[in-house]
Amino acid sequence: MTGAFSDLAPDTPYVTVDADVLDANIAALATQTAGSGMAVRPHGKTHKCAQIARRQVAAGAVGLTVATIGEAEAFARSGIDDLFIAYPLWLTENKGARLRELSERAALRLAVDSGAGAESMARALGDARDAVEVLVEVDSGQHRTGCDPTEAGSVAARALSVGLRVVGVFTFPGHGYRPGHREETARQESAALSTAADALTSVRVDPVVRSGGSTPTVEFADPGVLTEVRPGVYPFNDAQQVALGRAGITDVSLAAMATVVHREPGRFVLDCGSKILGTERPEWVSGFGLLLDHPDAQVVALSEHHATVVTDAPVPELGSVLRVAPNHVCITVNLVDDLFLTAGGAVVDRWPVMARGANT
Numbered sequence: 001m002t003g004a005f006s007d008l009a010p011d012t013p014y015v016t017v018d019a020d021v022l023d024a025n026i027a028a029l030a031t032q033t034a035g036s037g038m039a040v041r042p043h044g045k046t047h048k049c050a051q052i053a054r055r056q057v058a059a060g061a062v063g064l065t066v067a068t069i070g071e072a073e074a075f076a077r078s079g080i081d082d083l084f085i086a087y088p089l090w091l092t093e094n095k096g097a098r099l100r101e102l103s104e105r106a107a108l109r110l111a112v113d114s115g116a117g118a119e120s121m122a123r124a125l126g127d128a129r130d131a132v133e134v135l136v137e138v139d140s141g142q143h144r145t146g147c148d149p150t151e152a153g154s155v156a157a158r159a160l161s162v163g164l165r166v167v168g169v170f171t172f173p174g175h176g177y178r179p180g181h182r183e184e185t186a187r188q189e190s191a192a193l194s195t196a197a198d199a200l201t202s203v204r205v206d207p208v209v210r211s212g213g214s215t216p217t218v219e220f221a222d223p224g225v226l227t228e229v230r231p232g233v234y235p236f237n238d239a240q241q242v243a244l245g246r247a248g249i250t251d252v253s254l255a256a257m258a259t260v261v262h263r264e265p266g267r268f269v270l271d272c273g274s275k276i277l278g279t280e281r282p283e284w285v286s287g288f289g290l291l292l293d294h295p296d297a298q299v300v301a302l303s304e305h306h307a308t309v310v311t312d313a314p315v316p317e318l319g320s321v322l323r324v325a326p327n328h329v330c331i332t333v334n335l336v337d338d339l340f341l342t343a344g345g346a347v348v349d350r351w352p353v354m355a356r357g358a359n360t
Contacts, residue, residue, distance in 0.1 A: 009340075009347045012259040012321060013272035015332060016340045016347065017236070021253035023055065025235050029218070030059040036223040041065050041084060041211070043232030046330045048355035049339060050078035052235060063107070065230045069098050070358030076106045078354065084109040084211075086170060086230065088117055088137055088145050095360075096124025103131040109209075111170065113137040113147045115158030122162035129163050135170045135209060136200070140192035141185065142174040149192045153199030160205065168209030168227075169196040176217040179244055179284050186220035189213075194225050216246050238329035239290035240282065249292055254339070255323035256289070256332060258307065263315045270307040272324055277302060278331030285327055292323040299324070 033040050042056045043065040053064055053075060063082025066072045072083045083106050089095065102108055110132050112118045122129050136155050139146035147155050149169075156166045171192055176185035189212045197207035213221050213229030215237075221229050233240075236254035237247040258272035277289045279302060287299035289307065297311035307324065316322065326332040333339070334356055341349040 009257075012257050013270075013276045014257050014338075014340055015276070015336050016255055016257055016323075016342045017351070018253045018255075019341050019343045019348070021251065022052070022235050025237065025251060025253060026055055026059045029231065029234055032219065033229065034060075038213075038221060038223050038226050039228045041228050041230050042235070043067075043086070043230050044071060044075055044080075044355065046232035046333065047235060047339075048074070048333055048353045048358070049351050050075070050080075050354055051351045053078065053080050056235070062228075065232070066355075068359055069095055069102070070360050071355045072102055072106070072108070073098065074355035074358050076102060081106040083107070084111075084135075084230075086111055086137075086172070086211075088113040089121065090117060091121050091124035093124060096121075096126070099125060099132070100128040103128050107133075109133045109135060109167075111135055111137050112155060112159055112164075113145055115155055118155065118159035118164055119162050122159075122164055130165065132165065133167045133209075134159055134164045135168050135211060136166065136196065138169055138171050138192050138196040140171040140173050140189045140212070142172060144172070144174065146171060149195035150199055152196035153201075153203040153205075156200050156205050157203040160203070166200070166205050168207045168211065169193055169200060170209070170211035170228075170230075171196075172230075173212060173214050173217045176214055177240065177244070177282070182216045182244065182246070183220045186217040186222065189217065190222040190225045197225075215241060216244050219246075233329055236329045236333075237325075239285055239287075239325045239327045242290060242325070243285045249290070249295060252290075252292060252325045254329055254332070255292055255325050257321055258324055260316045260318055260320045260322065261306075263318055265315065266312065267308065267310050268315050270309060270322060270324065271305060272307050273305040274302045275304050276332060276335060277307065277324065277326045278328055278335065280328045280331060282327070289327060290325040292325055294322065
């Protein structure tokens with residue numbers, strides 16, 4: 001398929017991935033973790049793309065992290081056979097049946113953060129409970145899901161009592177998505193996982209897996225505590241990662257390609273609105289996206305199909321096609337059917353977002 005799109009780029013707006021930057025980002029994490037003792041298990045919810053997952057595994061990733069059973073099913077169909085659903089699932093009979101079937105095709109790791117959740121999981125899995133591994137999720141400071149680290153032992157004990165195979169603990173240091181907090185968040189992650197690991201040891205569970213890591217915090221992950229990191233955004237990066245100082249503009253591999261459809265002094269409009277870029281805008285990010293070739297311009301407003309940009313520089317001509325990095329790349333990927341791979345500025349391939357919409 002390579003080369004099929006070199007002479008005819010899609011109509012804007014569409015989403016491109018620079019192959020060279022993508023591969024460099026994947027290689028950089030592999031280099032960073034090499035020899036550290038920490039395995040890499042990237043989060044596939046960011047790219048939802050089989051071709052990128054295979055690149056990550058080829059670079060040394062032990063498997064993939066996903067958020068839903070649907071994502072796990074999609075990646076298993078594409079040949080990824082080691083999957084961690086990093087979400088405290090509450091299993092219905094149907095979800096249990098899907099997991100039983102999935103466990104026959106892939107090594108499967110699941111998450112619990114309460115005794116009741118563990119009991120529900122064991123009931124739904126039935127005889128397949130021996131076929132999966134379980135991690136206890138702990139809260140390291142984001143205050144979303146996860147039990148208190150000191151309670152990890154009691155959750156593990158409850159899980160063991162109903163026949164689940166507990167092998168460790170995990171957390172998501174999502175509160176690292178704040179300027180100036182990445183390193184401190186990683187320290188909190190390490191402390192939480194260490195406490196939780198001790199709690200498992202106290203109930204005679206060997207915490208062989210201690211999993212954490214996000215893209216903003218992964219460079220500060222403590223290999224003395226963590227055995228595994230699960231960043232998601234790093235192959236692409238986005239406007240948030242640039243604002244956090246985690247990445248530079250040249251490290252951003254994914255961009256929405258958009259056409260200037262209106263212009264006037266100091267202001268122009270692109271044809272990529274919220275249905276491409278999403279609406280997420282943390283207060284510490286300057287706009288609703290980052291123009292990679294015009295970083296001083298600011299995307300000040302989004303409608304569904306309009307991005308309004310202000311600038312003190314000369315306004316681009318009508319019909320100009322510009323690259324816009326979204327604030328949160330995961331949202332943009334989930335809004336499109338395909339990613340268009342580029343090399344040397346030309347579109348050379350089209351990769352389906354095959355796990356798009358796999359939300360259950």
